[in-house]
Amino acid sequence: MELEKMGTLTASGYCGIVSHTSLKVRTGRSLSISRQEKPLTKRTHCCWLTRVFYRFLVAGFVLLIALLQFPSSASAASPDRYLVRLHFKDRSQLQTWVDNGLDVWEVHGTTALVSLGNGQRLALEAEGFSLSDVNLSARASFPACYRTYDDMLLFLHERESRYPQLLHSFDIGDSWEKQNGLADRDLYVVQLTNLENSQPKPKLFLVAEHHAREIITPEIAMDFIDDLLVNYGQDPTITWLLDNREIWVMPMANPDGYARAAQAEDWRKNANRSERCPDGSPPWSYGVDLNRNYGYQWGLDAGSSPEPCNLTYRGEAPFSEPETQAIRDLVRQQDFDILVSLHSYGRLVLYPWAHTWEPAPDAADLNALATRMAKAVGYIAEQSTGIGYMSSGDTTDWSYGELGIPSFTIEVGGGSFWPACSLKDQIYQELRPALIYAAMAADHPYEVAGGPDVRQIAVDVSEPRIAVRARISDQWTGGNAIEAAELFIETLGEPGTGIALSPSDGDCNTENEWMTTHLDDNVFMQYAGQRVPLFVVAQDATGTRGVPAIAWLDLREYMVPQSQEVTLWATDTGEPAFEIRGGYVYEGSAHNGHILMTVRDTRIYRGAGTLGELLYTLHGNQVQAGEAGPVIYTLRGNEIYDGPAANGHPIFRIENDRLTEVTGSTSEVVFTANVDLAGGTAGNAALLLPILADRRY
Ligand SMILES: [Zn+2]
The missing domain is CATH 2.60.40.10 (Immunoglobulins)
Structure with missing residues (x-):
């Protein structure tokens, strides 16, 4: 699936119209589809024009007789490929084209951008279709900045050795070519989580590159891995995610096909060549379309092909391919909470079903989750069929249909299967919020939907x-x-x-x-x-x-406040007069008082925080004005002196948690305290008392 949908078909799908279509498929059998379209959300936007348009479409179905028949692959032997725009009457016609192996890249309204070979072109023209050529600038290429399978292995192993607490890699199986002794490629998946935090965590599975030529998707997967690793401990969301989620990433589901894509071949399927297509040229060639090989509603002729050379060949049986078997076993074993399969391209977030136009049982919640992901990144959310046609045997229909996992196919941006190096980072950064959201939502996806x-x-x-x-x-x-x-x-x-x-x-x-x-x-x-x-x-x-x-x-730039807590109770009122708490000196109680001073280590500042005037510095048992000014108070024994003790005279006396003011020949208890004022952790507080008394009581 690699289509962009901007037209009216989906919008029309919100109107409650029943249509019956009958379409002839390539095998010559007739498949009847009865379809009841129901609103997917409560907020429908039906309009008169849409209804008229839809009636026109229904009439079109009735009139649709001539269906396109492609010549066999043997006669489509020319290696020449064209990129053309082709107008289609309705989605039934588009479906037939796709099922017959037409390589549809984009759909805009009722126009498809199609890549085709010479034989296909001649057949379409013979049917009377007018093709308008698009300059085929997007020939298969493999820009130098893209990583090969070997590069991916190096990447994963290097990251695993550098971040052993955050990343573990697993070899979950062999590719088809390895199983058949033709190459040595394994299927790798990595688990990203803070392993020190060993409690069970909700799990996201991100899988990329079912389709070989969608070469941006392994890059996105690897960029996501790096993003998580590099930003752990830096970014609050990513740090929390790795502490509280398991994020599993499979960058290359189809390494054999990718090896061909890395040779700048327009390759889509895996490399299974049990059945050969001697005269085909990629992507019309041997191989199984892995995204048609999953075992839920596998084998529907609308949405996949039984023909081995076809672009959407579904394989001999559900899960016939080692690649889909490995993913199936992993998904069953790990019991993922949310699944995202990356494809390119189209800027779409798609949700089941793909095999039918009917909405899935959880369509409203799936739509809400997809919409949230899509809106955050400027994509469009819709049911998988919103791309314009049905696909059967895809990853997400299986993981949702059989296992109940909220599952999404994301057709990423880039506007081509082979985006230039200059676009690569931008494509990842654009998509990133959707992936982060999927991971955040993994604990209760349907509950947070909406x-x-x-x-x-x-x-x-x-x-x-x-x-x-x-x-x-x-x-x-x-x-x-x-x-x-x-x-x-x-x-x-x-x-x-x-x-x-x-x-x-x-x-x-x-x-x-x-x-x-x-x-x-x-x-x-x-x-x-x-x-x-x-x-x-x-x-x-x-x-x-x-x-x-x-x-x-x-709050790292703030020094740790003093730990002592001292409350001075005014003896005349019985109310707290001052409270020293957490390094702040409050007038009254800390609960509702005004901060007079802040104590940080040995320095005392005016007001809250350390930006105010430096009032005093504590040196041993003395208080100095400012940083190193004259000594203004001294604590000696249980007495506080005005100035240095040698030439001063006591102004306070501390006895049994009582603070007595000494004035000439008389003395008066002015405060009682709730700590031992004379020593221990309250030593600094004791030195502060004269200051407080001097200035405030
Ligand atoms: Zn794809």
Whole structure:
């Protein structure tokens, strides 16, 4: 499947029209299709014009008599290939062309971009079709920046030795040519996860390159692997994903075919040559179309071909090929939670079914997940048949149909099977958010389907206050109003146990909201000197929660606050007069007080944080003004002196947690404290007391 669909067929599919078509297939048998098209989502957009158009199409089906018959492959022997635009009447005609082996690259409305050989061209022209030639600039090529099978092996082994805690590779089988002693290629898959975190984790499976010539897909798979490895410990989302997910990646499902593609051959299938096609030229040649060989609804003549030389030859039996057998066994064994199969090209996110126009039982949820992935990357989401024709025996129909795994075929960007080197990184970067989303959604895909996105998290730290603002949107996930959002620090908790965010405009009434929360100072004190993840999860008015977004709460630049906690109680009122907590000196209680000073190691700053004026420095038992100014207080024994003890006189006396002010010949108890003021961890606090007393009581 490598089609781009921009036309009206899919839009029409949302209208409740019944059509009956009968089409003749290549074998001469007649296949009757009865189709009831149902709305896939509640939000249908039927319009009068679409209905008229559809009636026109139905009339077209009735009139459709002459079906294209291709000559046998033997007579299509010319190696010359053409790229043409071809107008088709309806999807039934397109289906017939595809099933007969026409190499359809793109579909726009009712025009197909088709690659064909000389014999096919002559046959079409004999049928009266008008072909408009497109300059065949996109001849099969293998740009130098693309990695071969051997390059992939080196890549995987190098990464495995460099990141042994994050990546394990597995050889899950042999290619057809290896099984038959013709080459030495294995089928490799890698598991990416933080192995130190050994609890069971939800699993994503990303498989690429079922079709050999779709050479951008192994590159995307390998770029994804590198992205995860390099950004682990740097990017909060990727770090969390590798700690909490197993991401399995198979960069080359079809290494034999890829070896041909790497020779700049226009190769699609694997290299099974039990049946030979002596006169064919690629892609019309021997080999099995691996994406028609899976065992769910395998063998339908609409959507695959029984003819060995055909482009979509499905093989002798379901799972007849070693490549599909290996993937089948892996998928069954690993019990994946979500599956993505990469193809090129078309910028589409497709979901089952592919073998029928009928919607799948979970069509609404599959559509919601596909839509979310597609919208984030500028692709289009639709049922697999949205490309314009049916395909049977594909990967995703099997993994969804037999195992119930939410499964997606992504036709990536690039606009060609052989994108230039200059486009390679761009194609990956564009697709990246969809892959990340699939991994995030892997724990409960259907439950988060349609749940709102947290598009952005802004963390503003003004020591010790932290404000978190999140931009939340349901634009790509159903368009419902945002109902709630909550924040978790360090670990993602159960729903309803986080810190609630409030709408910045005071009201949750639209599909886009900024929501905010101000964190308690305790959060700063707890995490100062550290970097921990923050999670924001939002819920829309239907009660659906989306996937979390993750940002760092990065307080590494802040020194760890002092640990002692001292409360001074004013004896006349019985209220807390000052509290030293987490390195801050509050007036009143820390809970609702005003920060007078910040203590960091031996320095004391005015106000909150270390950007204020440096008021005092502690040197042993003395307090100096500023960095190294005159000594203004000294702690000696249980007395605090004004200036150096030698020439000063005590201004406070500390006895039994009571602080007594000494004024001339009289003395008065002014504070009681809840710690031993004279020593231990409260030593610094003891030195601070004169300052507090001097300035504030
Ligand atoms: Zn493909």
